[in-house]
Amino acid sequence: MAVKMIAVDMDGTFLNSHQDYNREKFSKLYQQMKQQDVRFVVASGNQYYQLKTFFPEIEQELSFVAENGAYVISEGKEIFSGEIPSDLIQEVLTILADFEEGHTILCGKNSAYVGENEPDSFIEHGSKYYHRLKKVSNLSEVKNDTLFKFALSFPVEQVDEVLERLAEVLGDKLVPVSSGHGDVDLIVPGIHKAHGLMKLQELWGIQNHEIAAFGDSGNDFEMLKHAGHSYVMSNGQPNVKVAAKEIILSNDEDGVLVKIEELLEN
Structure with missing residues (x-):
């Protein structure tokens, strides 16, 4: 065929x-x-x-x-x-605060967003994959966009452990998947x-x-x-x-x- x-x-x-x-x-x-x-x-x-x-x-x-x-x-x-409800966004941001070596980009339809306190090297890395990337003072304040994904970055050797931990704490709310090079995405189930x-x-x-x-x-x-x-x-x-x-x-x-x-x- x-x-x-x-x-x-x-x-x-x-x-x-x-x-x-x-x-x-x-x-x-x-x-x-x-x-x-x-x-x-x-x-x-x-x-x-x-x-x-x-x-x-x-x-x-x-x-x-x-x-x-x-x-x-x-x-x-x-x-x-897709869309992640705003209350779940806040809940996940709280969870992610416990992952000491992780960095976060919040992805939306109009742009992706990154905290201005993230290291320049991470923001530079992120801008290769997110050509629309806005620095914000706090990710929890991002409004007026349809948000549908978290893009996380961890040291490569921690990824397997991070995937397990995230799957445990998130339950069936969001699914963690590896996208290579230490990157982990949180996506809406299904x-x-x-x-x-x-x-x-x-x-x-x-x-x-x-x-x-x-x-x-x-x-x-x-x-x-x-x-x-x-x-x-x-x-x-x-x-x-x-x-x-x-x-x-x-x-x-x-x-x-x-x-x-x-x-x-x-």
Whole structure:
């Protein structure tokens, strides 16, 4: 059965270690996708305003499952937005205050927000992934935006322990997922990348078995289980490799583009 949707994670998957991709090769493949009526979907934990900068010529043609599925945009139009209730935001901020080595970005539809007391190095790191990032005196004072995700950062060696602790204290209110490099996202239960793909499937009448998905981290797990054709990068996390049908070349070997070329030829 032919593939009708190709969904790619970005960091560690589509993007190489230099935060870029083989633009010439992708451009040729993208023309083939259009000819074959295959939808190309960017599915990432990152902010929509950051993701679209990777595809300046075609961003108005593409679909984005941004913020781990909390914000879905197709051809410049909003398809879906999640939301965390304000009382839960306050509760989580109180919980996070007990995590001494953690840093927090609060993600919303209009912008992401960071406390002005966070170290400059963290704010600089955050601005790579959140092109709209506002400094505020206190995250608990953020109003007038739809807030749908917490993006946390911890020392890499603490991540497994942090994930366990967060899962314990949050219960079923928010789900902690690893997105690589010491980053942990707190997402609304049931609103993940696979949920974002489902919103687009409804729009286009595409079945699960017609989707090819590519990922490398814990936040790709549901999407990989959901797609009929699922691929994990050889540089992917070991616990994610079990979710995919096939392990492919690494992100530094154009693994995604090599596999897309194969899929389009079949």
